[in-house]
Amino acid sequence: MNGMRVYVEGVGLWSPALTDFAALQACLEGGLPASTASKPPAALLPPNERRRAPESVLLAIEVASQAVAMSGRDAATLASVFSSSHGDQPITDYMCTTLARAPQELSPTRFHNSVHNAAAGYWTIATGCHAPSTAVCAYRASFGAGLLEAAGQVVAEGQPVLLVCSDTAGSGFLLQMTGYTQPFGCALLLAPDAGPATLAQLDLAPTPASMIDSAALDEPLAGWCKSNASAAGLPLLALLAGNGGCCRVAASDALELELRVERQ
Amino acid sequence: MSASRFPFAPLAISAYTATSALGRGLEAHLEHLHRAQGGLRPNDFSEAPLPCWIGRVAGIEQAPLPEALAGWDCRNNRLAWLGLSQDGFLEQVAAARERYGAERVALILGTSTSSIHATETAYRRLVADGRVPDELQRPEIHAPHSLVAFVADALRLRGPALTVSTACSSSAKVFASAERMIRLGLADAAVVGGADSLCDSVLFGFNALELVSRQPCRPFGAARDGISIGEAAGFALLERTEAAPQAPRLCGYGESSDAHHMSTPHPEGLGASMALASALQRAGLEPAQVDYVNLHGTASLKNDEVEASLVTRLFPASTRVSSTKGYTGHTLGAAGILEAAITLLSMQHDLIPGNLGGDAPDPDCGPQFAWRNERRQVDVALSNSFGFGGSNACLAFASARFAA
Structure with a gap:
């Protein structure tokens, strides 16, 4: 299968323990994570939008703006891919509970916030971006599948693409089904060519799934990977934070991406 | 027109199918279009149904999944299976799988709510009985990827598999993702399409937004007052044109963001x-x-106001336009593929479907509108799909005779 090469210009990251990419770098160098953030700041959103926006949107906007800021690019021009295995679990929990109890009382705002592309909508509105934007998922492989879609857009269209992969913590019955005990979001700004903002060269080679758990991460990263599907991006983020190297991420049940990172 | 004039290599749509309130498969759709007979009926869906009309697919309740796929059972996956089983589509995909290998056929489907109906059912049981029964404790059906995971299993595909969920543009945007994957050599063929089934989330959700009509919907009608929600499944097989020289072509697509409002289109x-x-x-x-x-x-x-004005600005009167949502209702995440299928039928049968529900048209609609069926050769056609979050997609199709 054909491989692809893209260039990473920005990285965003938010979880209660790690609130940006620099925190991951510090953590990998042996620092203890400062663990108590409760809500992503999402400072890019105007205050009234920030009040209205659900948790999934705050998380996605936070990591997206970190990655774009690092790249120095103009957010209004960027195509984007928003991936999330379950979207906003607290909203789904609210919707299904309300529909079971008093369906006529369903909140119209929470309904329009429940679409899987809510984060993409808020992002393009907040940044005045008319470029194509998509919202995707692939269950536990949502990070890898989103990366494949985003890198494919970079190479096919010759344009930079913002990839965001994020999931809220589980809520109610859904927490029993997903087991997501904490929120996690990450973002990558991917470009077709090397430039002054390039952090790393990233080669992607799709290969059949090996069934081998290749994520040889140490604690606490290994535990975080299990706590949220979007944290499947951590092995790649760790390579970007360190000295590069190789890892594999799932892109579907049957497909993996072999990733090679060379720091620039 | 030679391929070299395209900045983009068209793809052959070597098979396609649709299932909606108009029936199962293409023949049922064509028949209803010819007779100008819609498929909406009074809402009988929820436990306490809202007073509106819906586009319901008959018989889903009596159509369980085959034994080997029973673990995926839920309304949306049943609808998807009904859809896959029409027009010889399963056989065409099997042939492509043989030809290219299961790893070389991508699967990209759009859905807005996927199997949320099963999650709603689980919560109803939780609220009523204090616990969710074991048969509803299946993590993979309480996830938006349920549809694609099920169809990958049913079609035994092992290539890239992706769910696109951008509300009402979902199953139009899948054509764009698939084209890129084939162009990049990540796959040799792709199954695209989607399925969305009726559920309380959308019936009560659109009702809360005051976007649902109490009557059968009247697209572009002067007195239109909202949508009718429908359900549908549709699929298409995309391959390089050499594989199916006589098949209609996907010859372009466009995607954009409104950057305006979550649930209202950009005013211009x-x-x-x-x-x-x-x-x-x-x-x-x-x-x-x-x-x-x-x-x-x-x-x-x-x-409709925004779209009618767009038509007036862009197209001459010789371009014919219509909405077919009066036939099927708004099938949300499945609208892209359902209306792509209707557009391809129009092309293959030289039929411009009349805009059902426009008996008293909005005076802002221009001379491009086909209010009744028209017989006419259709070689180039577009299909528009716009969704919440300002997600827009437009697909361009051409007949093989035009592309030759």
Whole structure:
């Protein structure tokens, strides 16, 4: 299968323990994570939008703006891919509970916030971006599948693409089904060519799934990977934070991406 | 037109199918279109149904999944299976799987709510009985990827598998993702399409937004007052044109964002016109070359106003346009593929479907509108799909005779 090469210009990251990419770098160098953030700041959103926006949107906007800021690019021009295995679990929990109890009382705002592309909508509105934007998922492989879609857009269209992969913590019955005990979001700004903002060269080679758990991460990263599907991006983020190297991420049940990172 | 005139290599649509309130498979759709007979009926879906009309697919409740796939059972996956089982589609995919290998056939489907109906059912049991029964404790059906995971299993595909969930543009945008994957050599063929089934989330959700009509929806009607929600499944098989030289072509697509509002379209249709212009540009076409446009035409006040004005600005009267949501209702995440299928039928049968529900048209609609069926050769056609979050997509199709 054909491989692809893209260039990473920005990285965003938010979880209660790690609130940006620099925190991951510090953590990998042996620092203890400062663990108590409760809500992503999402400072890019105007205050009234920030009040209205659900948790999934705050998380996605936070990591997206970190990655774009690092790249120095103009957010209004960027195509984007928003991936999330379950979207906003607290909203789904609210919707299904309300529909079971008093369906006529369903909140119209929470309904329009429940679409899987809510984060993409808020992002393009907040940044005045008319470029194509998509919202995707692939269950536990949502990070890898989103990366494949985003890198494919970079190479096919010759344009930079913002990839965001994020999931809220589980809520109610859904927490029993997903087991997501904490929120996690990450973002990558991917470009077709090397430039002054390039952090790393990233080669992607799709290969059949090996069934081998290749994520040889140490604690606490290994535990975080299990706590949220979007944290499947951590092995790649760790390579970007360190000295590069190789890892594999799932892109579907049957497909993996072999990733090679060379720091620039 | 030779392939070299395209900045983009068209793909063959070597098989396609649709299932909606009009029936199962293409023949049922064509028959209803010829007779100008819609498929909406009074809402009988929820436990306490809202007073509105719906586009319901008959018989889903009596159509369980085959034994080997029973673990995926839920309303949406049943609808998807009904859809896959029409028009010899399963056989065509099996042949492509043989030809290219299971790893070389991508699967990209759109859905807005996927199997949320099963999650709603689980919560109803939780609220009523204090616990969710074991048969509803299946993590994979309480996830939006449920549809694609099920179809990958049913079709035994092992290539890239992706769910696109951008509300009402979902199953139009899948064509764009698939085209890129084939162009990049990540796959040799792709199954695209989608399925969305009726559920309380959308019936009560659109009702809360005051976007649902109490009557059968009247797209582009002067007195239109909202949508009718429907359900549908549809699929298409995309391959390089050498594999199916006589098949209709996907010759372009355009995608854009409104950057305006979560649930209201841009007042001047800025995002919509960008998607349309991008589709025409990729296809190497001028607006005057377009024979037919299947409009998004939801029958919401705002969408139809914006879209009618876009038609007036862009197309000559020789381009015919209509919405077919009066036939099927708004099938949300499945609207892209359902209306792509209707557009392809129009092309293959030289039929411009009349805009059902427009008996008293909005005076803002231009001479491009086909209010009744028209017999006419259709070689180039577009299909519009616009969604919440300002997500717009436009697909461009051409007949093999035009592309030759």
